[in-house]
Amino acid sequence: MAATDTSAAPAFDTARRFVRVTGERPNGFVEFDFAIGEPELFVELILGREAFGEFCAANAVALLPPRDGQADAKTPDDFDWRLADATHTRFR
Template sequence: MPELKLHSNPDARPRQSFDELTKYIRVRSEEGSRFVEFDFAIGDPSLFVELVMPPEAFKHFCELNRVVHMTPEQMAAVDDELEKWRYGEDTLMSRNQNRT
């Protein structure tokens, strides 16, 4: 059986470990709600999952992951990207938005 070798780029930058990547959050729920609804991203604020937790679990989650709140600029960029996907120029939905 032939021996398989993995090819790697010796000039590639070293990859960050998971713990070194920035973890971002964006809280979507109102303050004082029974549950905290939020977006959670690792390394790139535009690639996130939506999560829901009780407030105490959310607080623990944030401490454990050493999260950073998304900046207003990051939130605007995420929102702009979502709008393109929802109502982009060449979609059926975009044509429905301009009905009178």
């Protein structure tokens, strides 16, 4: 009989939900990352403050701290950018 490897990573748990606030706009919208299962795999979303609170409650999210340097990152490199960065870039 083959031995079972108990050091394997735990199964992907879709019940785990994560939110990381990435910005707040003066008009009351909250920019945030939302992840299911793993915080490293996320989508960027934006909701009004009240809807954001309802979203977090409905999904029973775990709030994540801001990313290191998130607030002061002015010029991301080719592989370190967010979709929200495109609003400040002029494409030709």
